[in-house]
Amino acid sequence: DAGVTQSPTHLIKTRGQQVTLRCSPKSGHDTVSWYQQALGQGPQFIFQYYEEEERQRGNFPDRFSGHQFPNYSSELNVNALLLGDSALYLCASSLAGTGVLNTEAFFGQGTRLTVV
Amino acid sequence: GEDVEQSLFLSVREGDSSVINCTYTDSSSTYLYWYKQEPGAGLQLLTYIFSNMDMKQDQRLTVLLNKKDKHLSLRIADTQTGDSAIYFCAASQGGSEKLVFGKGTKLTVNP
Numbered sequence: 001d002a003g004v005t006q007s008p009t010h011l012i013k014t015r016g017q018q019v020t021l022r023c024s025p026k027s028g029h030d031t032v033s034w035y036q037q038a039l040g041q042g043p044q045f046i047f048q049y050y051e052e053e054e055r056q057r058g059n060f061p062d063r064f065s066g067h068q069f070p071n072y073s074s075e076l077n078v079n080a081l082l083l084g085d086s087a088l089y090l091c092a093s094s095l096a097g098t099g100v101l102n103t104e105a106f107f108g109q110g111t112r113l114t115v116v
Numbered sequence: 117g118e119d120v121e122q123s124l125f126l127s128v129r130e131g132d133s134s135v136i137n138c139t140y141t142d143s144s145s146t147y148l149y150w151y152k153q154e155p156g157a158g159l160q161l162l163t164y165i166f167s168n169m170d171m172k173q174d175q176r177l178t179v180l181l182n183k184k185d186k187h188l189s190l191r192i193a194d195t196q197t198g199d200s201a202i203y204f205c206a207a208s209q210g211g212s213e214k215l216v217f218g219k220g221t222k223l224t225v226n227p
Contacts, residue, residue, distance in 0.1 A: 004158075033214065042120075042204055042217030043159070056214055090158055092215075103147055103166075105215060107159040 002027075004093050004108035012114045013081050021076045021111045025093030031055075032074040033105065034066060037088040049074050050096050081115045088112050118142040122205050122218035129226050134192040136221045138205030141186065145207035148181060149215065150190045153202045162190070162203075192223075200225045 005024045031050045035043035045058035049068035063079045092105040119141045128134045146167045151159040165172045165179045172179045178191040202222050206215040
């Protein structure tokens with residue numbers, strides 16, 4: 001089991017550009033959540049996808065959008081990049097529903113985005 | 117909304133026990149987690165506890181929950197240099213619900 005995989009691992013973009021980050025969830029998981037972790041901070045929830053729909057959203061502007069594919073993989077898109085978008089972007093996968101099996105969220109290694 | 121607070125730094129000697137503390141504000145948080153992050157890496161789930169439990173032990177890790185005070189702690193027994201990392205406390209209202217993280221406690225283990 002490869003666990004949660006994210007690509008790319010590092011990325012440098014220019015202010016105003018657009019970026020797409022990708023995530024493949026752990027085998028058997030159907031829910032993908034995205035988090036932004038600024039330097040020295042804890043991760044902040046961006047949004048969550050389940051059944052190809054955005055299920056929950058944190059306090060992030062519309063420049064942040066996402067998608068989930070039928071195979072449960074997901075993309076995070078950020079438009080009109082700002083310097084403040086520089087951060088580690090983490091993807092977490094989990095299994096929807098209730099019960100012991102649904103309590104754990106597993107994180108990928110993250111994508112380090114630098115906006116210059 | 118939920119707010120999770122942690123002390124930022126903890127330094128211990130190798131072999132000692134480490135205790136990392138966390139407080140949360142939302143009493144409806146039903147799942148409480150501890151994650152570990154090593155430099156340049158993602159988050160590794162260490163353990164979690166349900167809000168109807170007081171304590172959970174998993175090898176060198178002991179989690180204590182005081183639901184009345186909304187206080188959570190993680191004790192690491194026989195701390196090793198490999199335990200040096202940032203430890204995050206996180207709260208959730210459901211197993212697949214969003215996680216609200218603290219800012220993390222940087223644990224330094226001195227030989």
